[in-house]
Amino acid sequence: MIGWSTWDLTQSPLWVGAVSAAMLLPTFFLSPVFGVLADRLDPRQGMLVAYLSEAVISVSAAVANFQGVFSLNWILCLAFMLGVVSAAQHPMRLVLLPHLVPRPSLPSAVGLASITYNLSRIIGPALGAWLLISVSTAAAFLLVSALFGVGSLFLLRIRVHVPRAQHHAESILSAMSQGLVVIRNSPLIRLVLILTMVDGMIGRSIMELLPAISGRLINGDAGTLASLSALAGVGSVLGGVIVSRMRGQERTLLQLVFGSLLLCSMAVLLVVWVRDLAGLGFMIMLVSMAVTMIGTGCQALIQVCVADAYRGRVLSIWTVVSLGVPALGAFFMGSIAEQVGFVAVLIACALATAALVVLLWQRCQVAAVLKGVTA
Incomplete structure (x- = not known):
């Protein structure tokens, strides 16, 4: 909805990328801090605070629309505030999950959580587009606020015991450095972070720029964006x-991630044949499927190999990469697309990604990495 509002105001892929960057910029600086807090506090309570904060931000956006002051500057401020809350929410959510299911079931739980999240992406855009076209942007933001309120009620019903140490002598910076040491000493985690970065530079960047891609390639409107988001x-x-x-x-998870990156590259190359909503929709559906398998596969790999005491800190670094890199990718991709068009940019990115994946597969000695982890 923020992406479409930006495109509707500016008709510029550069500004769509800039808003995406403003939303995800806080992740770079704040997510590691919240990762330390997630290892020290009750993550359920942290998620509850984040949900209520997002509800308040959505209400303020609705009020700005009602008063007619919803400008580009307002959107940039809104995106930044949502980014701050998101930087807190992600580590809390990821730390909470292992307390709900046993460790062997974590990959399944991550996959099921992804299904639930993405079902909302089918229902939400359709309802949001109807509100944008039939009612108003303010009504759409009010609905978002109400949904966060409902989510808070469900969180209140969760009852889990999350043991936490009573005393933490080390500072936040020291605790953050301990998480970095864990990453440095784990070849598998380092490889997962690299693969997540590659995914962020192409697949997730395309998802961030979907409003602009839709508008430039097939002259799409809000209804078109809703259809693409649903696909x-x-x-x-x-x-x-x-x-x-x-x-x-x-x-198996690592092989899935490598295969999904190649699938994403091949799917993006279909942009050469995109002429209408059906063609672009098929391409976006394949890219989204690959991106989900990459993201959930990488998250599951970290969840099953990191110790509970460092889970929040390690996953917060993964969050920085998985959410921060797409923001930069969207910004640079949008900037270049302003000059040469999206078709050329997407083809170049797809070919570069495929070459990089093949190179990583050949040189990272995957078997040796896994032997050191599973032995």
């Missing part, structure tokens, strides 16, 4: 189903 949701659900069938098998 992206379908692809994500399919990807989540595939990951949910796996149970703690590191080698």
